[in-house]
Amino acid sequence: xxxxxxxxxxxxxxxxxxxxxxxxxxxxxxxxxxxxxxxxxxxxxxxxxxxxxxxxxxxxxxxxxxxxxxxxxxxxxxxxxxxxxxxxxxxxxxxxxxxxxxxxxxxxxxxxxxxxxxxxxxxxxxxxxxxxxxxxxxxxxxxxxxxxxxxxxxxxxxxxxxxxxxxxxxxxxxxxxxxxxxxxxxxxxxxxxxxxxxxxxxxxxxxxxxxxxxxxxxxxxxxxxxxxxxxxxxxxxxxxxxxxxxxxxxxxxxxxxxxxxxxxxxxxxxxxxxxxxxxxxxxxxxxxxxxxxxxxxxxxxxxxxxxxxxxxxxxxxxxxxxxxxxxxxxxxxxxxxxxxxxxxxxxxxxxxxxxxxxxxxxxxxxxxxxxxxxxxxxxxxxxxxxxxxxxxxxxxxxxxxxxxxxxxxxxxxxxxxxxxxxxxxxxxxxxxxxxxxxxxxxxxxxxxxxxxxxxxxxxxxxxxxxxxxxxxxxxxxxxxxxxxxxxxxxxxxxxxxxxxxxxxxxxxxx
Numbered sequence: 001x002x003x004x005x006x007x008x009x010x011x012x013x014x015x016x017x018x019x020x021x022x023x024x025x026x027x028x029x030x031x032x033x034x035x036x037x038x039x040x041x042x043x044x045x046x047x048x049x050x051x052x053x054x055x056x057x058x059x060x061x062x063x064x065x066x067x068x069x070x071x072x073x074x075x076x077x078x079x080x081x082x083x084x085x086x087x088x089x090x091x092x093x094x095x096x097x098x099x100x101x102x103x104x105x106x107x108x109x110x111x112x113x114x115x116x117x118x119x120x121x122x123x124x125x126x127x128x129x130x131x132x133x134x135x136x137x138x139x140x141x142x143x144x145x146x147x148x149x150x151x152x153x154x155x156x157x158x159x160x161x162x163x164x165x166x167x168x169x170x171x172x173x174x175x176x177x178x179x180x181x182x183x184x185x186x187x188x189x190x191x192x193x194x195x196x197x198x199x200x201x202x203x204x205x206x207x208x209x210x211x212x213x214x215x216x217x218x219x220x221x222x223x224x225x226x227x228x229x230x231x232x233x234x235x236x237x238x239x240x241x242x243x244x245x246x247x248x249x250x251x252x253x254x255x256x257x258x259x260x261x262x263x264x265x266x267x268x269x270x271x272x273x274x275x276x277x278x279x280x281x282x283x284x285x286x287x288x289x290x291x292x293x294x295x296x297x298x299x300x301x302x303x304x305x306x307x308x309x310x311x312x313x314x315x316x317x318x319x320x321x322x323x324x325x326x327x328x329x330x331x332x333x334x335x336x337x338x339x340x341x342x343x344x345x346x347x348x349x350x351x352x353x354x355x356x357x358x359x360x361x362x363x364x365x366x367x368x369x370x371x372x373x374x375x376x377x378x379x380x381x382x383x384x385x386x387x388x389x390x391x392x393x394x395x396x397x398x399x400x401x402x403x404x405x406x407x408x409x410x411x412x413x414x415x416x417x418x419x420x421x422x423x424x425x426x427x428x429x430x431x432x433x434x435x436x437x438x439x440x441x442x443x444x445x446x447x448x449x450x451x452x453x454x455x456x457x458x459x460x461x462x463x464x465x466x467x468x469x470x471x472x473x474x475x476x477x478x479x480x481x482x483x484x485x486x487x488x489x490x491x492x493x494x495x496x497x498x499x500x501x502x503x504x505x506x507x508x509x510x
Contacts, residue, residue, distance in 0.1 A: 036144045040190060043161045044145065053114065053136040062133060064157065067105040073164075073180065074157040075106045075172060077132075078142060081117055086152045089169055090126050096177065097132060103181050106172075108134040111142045123421065156186065167191050190263055198268035202293055205281040209260060209291055209349050217347075223259040223371040227352050227363065254288075255352045257367050262294065262345035277303070280351055289351035290360050296345060297372060301500060304364040305376045308498050373502045380494055386469045387449035387489045388431060395485030400427075401457045421461045428454035434467050445469055450486070460484050 038044060046065035054062045067074050077093055079086030090108070097106050110117070114136050121127045135141070142148075146155050152169035164186055165171070171188035180186050201207050210218040271294040280289035292303060348367070350360055368374040390396055401424065422430055427448060434446045446469060448454060464476050474488045481487055 037147060038145045038163050040163050040166060042163050044157050044163060046157075046161050049140050051135045051138070051140075053138075055114075055134040055136070056131055057133040062107075062135065064107075067107075068159040068161065070105075071103075071159045073104040073159065073177070075104060076141060076146070076155040076157070077106055077108050077169070077172075078146070078148065078151050078153040078155075079108060079110050080151050081110075081112045081120060083151045086169070087124060087126055089152060090130055090132070093172070094130065094132060096172070096174065099174065100177055100181070104177060106132050108132050109138050109141050110134070110136060111138050113137045125419075153191070156180075165190060198271060202268075202271075202291075203278055205279050206283070208280070208351070209293070209347055210258075217260055217265065220260045220262070220265055221258060222261040222346075223367065225257045225367060225370070226253065227255040227257060257350045257363055258348070259367070259371055260347040260349075262347065265345075265347075268294065280349070287355050288353070289349065289355055292348040294345050294347060297368075297374065300346065300348060300364070300368060301374060301376060304361055304368055305498075306361070308376060308378060374500060375502075376498060376500050379499050382492060382494050384445065384469075385491055385493050386434075386446045386474065387491070388427075388446060389487050389489055390450050390452075390485055391482055391487040392485040395483060397485075399459050399484045400452070403455050403457050419461060419463050420465050422458055424457040424459055426454060427452060427456045427458050430458055430460065434469065446488075449489075458484075460486075 044064065046068050047063055049063065051062045052060065054060060064074055077086075077090075079090075093106050093108075097104065108130070117127075117136070141155075146153070146166065148166075154165075154167050154169050154172045155163065156165040156167070156172075158164050164180070165188050167188045168191055176186055176188050199212055201212050202209070210221070278291040278293065279287045280291055282288045292300065295303070348364065350363055352359060352363070365375075403426070420433065422433075427450070431446050431448055431454075460481070462477070462480050464473070464480060466473050466476070469488075469490070471490065474490055478487050
């Protein structure tokens with residue numbers, strides 16, 4: 001039976017939703033990129049650079065202009081030796097290349113040298129069979145024109161040299177490519193990468209986010225709410241185009257809450273972990289609010305419902321828990337864009353009199369519901385859990401080791417078409433490999449039931465690369481896992497779960 005935990009409503013807000021067209025991208029106005037660094041809208045000098053360390057391309061020198069003259073969309077796929085996901089996604093990129101061969105060209109780019117990759121090429125059938133043009137030893141695209149912090153990282157370039165998009169690799173798919181080729185539009189969520197330090201004023205406890213960079217961020221306001229002094233005023237809604245929403249900000253007084261959209265705001269590395277919980281202070285030093293900078297929707301939910309994320313509401317198996325999450329949410333304030341709940345970034349700010357942590361969380365919950373339609377409750381659900389267990393303690397000692405330094409250890413996972421090899425990989429990496437097919441709905445299927453630390457280093461080679469945890473495949477996987485001292489055991493369990501739901505039911509897109 002479903003049981004709902006009550007959410008106390010502490011206020012009746014006056015709130016503003018930004019609607020209609022978004023403000024023109026003014027990212028370049030931040031002046032944080034180097035002279036050579038390029039961003040969306042800039043022009044790539046396609047014929048300026050010649051790449052001589054190449055593979056799968058004739059002649060043996062490559063210029064991006066080679067593809068532009070053929071009127072092709074160019075997609076740069078940045079990868080590296082240690083990026084398992086990059087390698088496993090290459091067959092998908094080849095499939096897209098075959099499907100749109102006359103209209104696109106996907107180029108694999110790595111800063112690794114051929115010598116550094118020689119051993120990996122010997123082991124990986126994916127790399128051996130790859131037919132896409134590949135650039136090695138790159139110092140131009142990777143470090144100067146499109147510097148980035150994590151891979152895979154994709155950059156789309158039009159045949160006239162315009163940078164169209166900088167996105168996560170999952171945004172390079174059939175739907176987005178067709179959308180661009182047919183209509184000249186890309187629906188992908190942009191990923192702005194910044195390697196420079198963030199403006200110091202972001203962390204200034206006496207400064208609002210709307211005051212950063214002389215008020216640049218105020219143009220990114222997507223939601224604005226006035227919190228009444230006595231929490232008794234009637235709800236009043238004003239819909240306004242985004243370019244006008246900033247005009248309402250002076251009316252908010254000293255009790256307001258807001259969301260900033262980060263589509264045109266750079267992603268600074270200092271705030272990538274979404275752990276910055278910064279107070280807003282009055283001149284007398286008293287806390288009057290909070291700033292949550294560069295948070296994903298999922299991080300905002302965790303902050304608002306933090307008490308739901310204790311072990312009490314999770315499965316009692318080594319801290320694992322069930323979390324039902326639709327992959328996409330559509331902001332009511334911007335119905336033309338879909339927000340990926342675990343990737344798209346926003347900032348939140350709250351300022352109120354007589355601030356308390358309880359008020360902060362209750363107001364944020366209400367703002368998440370009004371802006372994104374997001375609510376959370378606790379429920380029970382039945383699910384097929386697969387436990388990773390120990391079946392042979394002698395074999396376990398042979399194929400596992402303790403990490404000498406968890407913070408600096410680098411594992412290696414080699415994914416080929418006919419095998420997956422984990423070389424001194426943390427146990428958590430092995431478990432995540434099998435859970436990845438289920439990651440879109442946020443549900444954990446394979447759990448660590450070995451009583452070993454998630455950081456325990458494991459060396460395993462599996463010929464069966466089928467990750468689906470069906471009864472038939474579990475039997476096949478057990479045949480291989482048992483020689484390493486592991487086994488999989490499946491059982492049906494009723495567990496308590498955190499359910500993230502969408503109040504805007506008609507706006508949810510899956």
